[in-house]
Amino acid sequence: MTINRSGSANTAAAKILKRCDELAAFSSMEGGVCRVYLSPEHQQANDRVGQWMRDAGMSVVVDAAGNVRGRLEGSVAEAPALIIGSHLDSIPDAGKYDGILGVLLGIDAVERIRQADLNLPFALEVIGFGEEEGVRFGTTLMTSRACAGTWDDAWWSVTDETGQSLQDSFARFGLVAADIDQARIDPTKVLAFVEAHIEQGPVLESMGLPLGVVSAIAGARRLQLSISGMAGHAGTTPMNLRKDALVAAALGVALAEELANEHGLVATVGQIACTPGGVNVIPGTAEFSLDIRSGDDALRDRVLAEFETRLTTICTERGLTLSISHTHKAAAVGCAQPLQALFADAVARVGCEVHHLESGAGHDAMAMADICDVAMLFIRCEGGISHNPAEAITAADTAIALDALVAFIENFAKTYKS
Numbered sequence: 001m002t003i004n005r006s007g008s009a010n011t012a013a014a015k016i017l018k019r020c021d022e023l024a025a026f027s028s029m030e031g032g033v034c035r036v037y038l039s040p041e042h043q044q045a046n047d048r049v050g051q052w053m054r055d056a057g058m059s060v061v062v063d064a065a066g067n068v069r070g071r072l073e074g075s076v077a078e079a080p081a082l083i084i085g086s087h088l089d090s091i092p093d094a095g096k097y098d099g100i101l102g103v104l105l106g107i108d109a110v111e112r113i114r115q116a117d118l119n120l121p122f123a124l125e126v127i128g129f130g131e132e133e134g135v136r137f138g139t140t141l142m143t144s145r146a147c148a149g150t151w152d153d154a155w156w157s158v159t160d161e162t163g164q165s166l167q168d169s170f171a172r173f174g175l176v177a178a179d180i181d182q183a184r185i186d187p188t189k190v191l192a193f194v195e196a197h198i199e200q201g202p203v204l205e206s207m208g209l210p211l212g213v214v215s216a217i218a219g220a221r222r223l224q225l226s227i228s229g230m231a232g233h234a235g236t237t238p239m240n241l242r243k244d245a246l247v248a249a250a251l252g253v254a255l256a257e258e259l260a261n262e263h264g265l266v267a268t269v270g271q272i273a274c275t276p277g278g279v280n281v282i283p284g285t286a287e288f289s290l291d292i293r294s295g296d297d298a299l300r301d302r303v304l305a306e307f308e309t310r311l312t313t314i315c316t317e318r319g320l321t322l323s324i325s326h327t328h329k330a331a332a333v334g335c336a337q338p339l340q341a342l343f344a345d346a347v348a349r350v351g352c353e354v355h356h357l358e359s360g361a362g363h364d365a366m367a368m369a370d371i372c373d374v375a376m377l378f379i380r381c382e383g384g385i386s387h388n389p390a391e392a393i394t395a396a397d398t399a400i401a402l403d404a405l406v407a408f409i410e411n412f413a414k415t416y417k418s
């Protein structure tokens, strides 16, 4: 589906894509994009994005966590804000759009609202978060958590790969660690947080749709499973007298796929290993990981319980022992229904079919959900590819995403009651 936008939307889309190219040049990596938290490249990105925010008519600050924040006041002084944001940091050898696009769409949407003189009774803010990917200090969503007031002081002593602590990095960046609480956003001063982001998956492209309304950001659970049997000679041990740990693990992998298909969630075994690992030896032990995600925590937990029960039976029947350790658990974050409805209406108004989908990846909106309602708009990306230099979007989709974001703000204004 390709929808032609007006000339001004196309001009804005071309500008946004050019800006994505400009930001990609702020990189620590020769021939690729890498921009981590509190690096010189982060500073450059903040400076440039801050200038674009000012050009769009916003006042700009860099907050106590290093986020660049632009604000357009409404008709009422110090009114609460509708916040639009995403992140400016990247993984090593990244694409040009993950995170960046959402910040730049926000800036242009605010500029459009300002030019239209809508006289909104609330403020608009755009935040370019400094840290989402967790590359430098191993924790994701650090700066959106600073805004949400869920910063963890245990992070201060964490060091990067060069041995520099987060605390020292703050000082080098010109920030004051003791002031971190000043980045916190007063929940009474925020109306909602919305994030536009490339989909990072193949669903929209497969459906021929430029945009998707996110229903929830999936929660994840991770397990390490260990199966013990008996190693033995591959030639002399008959099939009915074996305790082959790897066969049970393989049945576990297939079971995870079967249950995920049956219940409409995603489950992945990304690591598997067995010992002793000889071509002529029956595997005595097998270890594997399981990552299971859903926008519905209760469903995910039910499916996981069924997986554990059935795998236990498989192992018992084969004379094997199974041990399971739970290594990670994150709750799903639902996007607020009223905001989803406003996005759905906006997407329909710009001429697109409305499709709701879950986000399998984490986003800054997860952290912001602690202080306000959140919503997300996904933009189709080529091949569903992200976290890869091949990340690509079209100017036509960028134009329609901008129109939809502006339409969302207009919808939000219509339903807003101070």
Ligand SMILES: [Zn+2]
Pocket: 087, 098, 099, 132, 197, 363
């Ligand atoms: Zn991202």
